[in-house]
């Protein structure tokens with residue numbers, strides 16, 4: 001063993017283009033084609049070689065090339081324009097400032113195990129990370145006072161290589177963070193900020209790195225520092241790598257280390273957003289902080305809950321992160337006494353009776369005021385999953401809502417498409433991209449021009465695909481003939497269908513392969529052939545996922561599929577962009593309802609690429625019959641086999657009867673007019689709605705702002721409201737068994753004329769609670785076989801207290817035309833509850 005230091009000799013930026021340095025370290029460049037050109041124009045080959053990493057680019061480029069650029073007037077003009085755009089971007093008044101001027105200094109913290117911001121920063125595995133990255137970009141665009149917190153993985157996720165036999169090989173390159181767009185956070189004295197975190201029997205030290213994404217910062221924690229032993233230095237090695245011990249350690253570093261890091265930097269968030277269960281230990285650290293300040297634990301729990309939002313992404317119980325009681329003991333027992341909790345009560349914070357384990361999702365759910373799924377369908381599936389904790393409460397009123405995911409349109413839009421939009425949409429289309437009217441003008445784009453632009457992107461995509469396969473074969477040292485042959489793969493004239501995503505089995509990459517003969521007929525049709533492009537990584541521990549890759553690889557080696565079905569390696573943000581921008585159809589075949597949202601199809605749509613998808617995740621909300629294609633039906637199936645069979649059949653029928661004929665119905669100029677019209681319908685309806693701009697506004701308006709306000713309210717006067725709310729909850733839980741509806745007077749009306757009121761009276765005993773502590777209400781709504789739906793509620797008025805201590809309530813309801821179910825119920829009422837069923841108690845009227 002020997003020690004060494006490193007030193008880098010780097011070119012110096014000429015004064016005239018000095019600010020390229022700033023640009024390289026602000027991920028704003030990642031959604032600005034003009035800014036990216038400032039690098040690629042200096043040396044295009046190098047820019048591709050460094051995978052669009054501007055920091056590495058500036059370390060690698062030659063001094064002469066920099067000088068040449070600085071002497072080129074045309075280059076300088078573009079440089080000035082881009083820098084002015086950046087300055088404007090950073091200083092212009094934002095949506096948030098206009099809407100919530102008084103809240104500008106109230107920080108919203110967003111914790112996530114993954115962030116997918118750019119291909120030069122591989123701290124993501126798939127949709128969850130991409131969503132986090134796009135969320136930050138829109139938070140920046142909208143001017144939210146926002147910080148992200150994540151981990152910096154020394155080996156990233158992994159680099160995927162497909163070997164000669166079609167098996168995935170996972171490579172773990174060492175990332176040099178000094179060559180990435182992040183900088184170490186320093187203390188006022190210039191030393192590096194280091195955060196200690198307790199793990200069993202030792203402390204682990206974390207270095208904090210900062211990434212600038214437009215106006216917002218993401219802080220990344222890194223355990224690879226000299227003060228840690230070698231095993232601990234590897235804790236932040238791989239995203240989702242290692243065993244359960246690694247996982248719990250990573251989650252402690254993220255959740256607990258993240259809070260400590262923010263505090264050290266003087267950042268005190270007023271709202272906390274937990275993206276998926278991994279960071280949920282942040283709740284424990286926040287509790288510990290308050291208890292140490294002398295706040296009573298129960299009060300602290302109310303205060304922590306008051307301003308916390310949890311977004312869940314996992315539609316199956318098996319997908320949730322769980323730890324055994326023994327592990328929790330080992331990692332947290334030192335905290336039990338600090339929190340004034342016994343072991344049972346601590347475990348109870350995340351305990352799942354059903355699974356007999358500590359469940360991160362439940363921990364987050366129990367200590368958050370707000371919880372949401374990521375599409376309407378996923379919201380419902382999540383309510384079903386957790387309804388067991390809300391006995392007696394109608395499914396639709398279980399306090400878990402949904403915010404449908406979106407994408408950062410500008411990040412995913414091809415520059416060629418942007419130019420087209422510049423010509424035909426109103427000038428502020430970028431800033432107004434979540435307004436429907438912006439996209440109405442798509443109808444003005446000449447069909448021919450839209451088609452030509454799309455085809456240019458398709459050509460580029462095919463070049464990228466061929467280069468990818470050539471690279472695979474070179475790497476595998478295959479014969480020259482095999483490498484040359486790639487030039488004939490894929491035909492730009494042929495209908496091209498893309499399928500790229502994580503190779504998790506539920507995504508059913510092999511759905512098409514269920515009927516090989518039919519697939520063979522499709523690809524070898526002499527007049528109307530189809531070609532397919534597949535790509536995606538599979539988690540290294542997911543053997544079935546790797547078998548899927550192998551299965552598809554084998555197919556690509558056989559006639560007649562060779563050159564018509566291809567498998568690309570190392571699907572990442574860069575490759576995704578190319579594919580999504582250049583295929584004709586983006587295929588999505590998850591086993592409904594397992595795709596919580598999915599977002600890649602939204603990226604395709606903004607580029608005019610048509611979606612062909614199972615009605616899962618976001619697609620049922622977007623599909624309107626004329627803006628793409630739907631596989632199968634919007635319903636559940638009795639078993640997987642019949643679901644797979646039906647969906648496969650439906651997909652083939654859709655291809656043969658609708659998609660292929662529509663694509664090949666071309667006029668004499670070769671333009672498929674009806675197809676391009678469908679592209680337009682897709683452009684008009686999808687980008688305005690399924691963007692992170694709309695999504696982040698929704699998070700802001702529905703959750704962040706009220707979380708911030710609740711935070712002030714709950715903490716005021718030494719947490720008075722939090723303490724009162726806790727006392728109220730105790731009281732209600734104790735006395736609820738005495739609450740009953742003892743009589744209802746509803747007459748026996750079956751029909752009312754419009755304008756006539758429905759009159760009701762109820763007698764209620766409150767078991768020692770007072771009328772101000774409950775809501776006695778008429779609940780009414782539509783009726784179907786499952787009971788009432790679209791349930792609304794109207795408070796009844798307390799008329800008098802009866803001699804026996806019970807209360808008489810009355811209501812007169814104006815109902816619009818229609819047929820309704822109605823009943824009376826009592827539930828807890830307190831003005832500081834975030835949701836009517838935050839306390840899962842309700843008493844319904846007996847039969848009346």
Ligand SMILES: *Cc1c(COP(=O)(O)O)cnc(C)c1O
Pocket residue numbers: 125126127128130500501502571572573576577597598599600601603
């Ligand atoms: C958008 C994206 C994803 C997520 O797409 P899904 O539709 O959820 O599969 C995964 N990986 C990359 C590289 C992406 O860009």
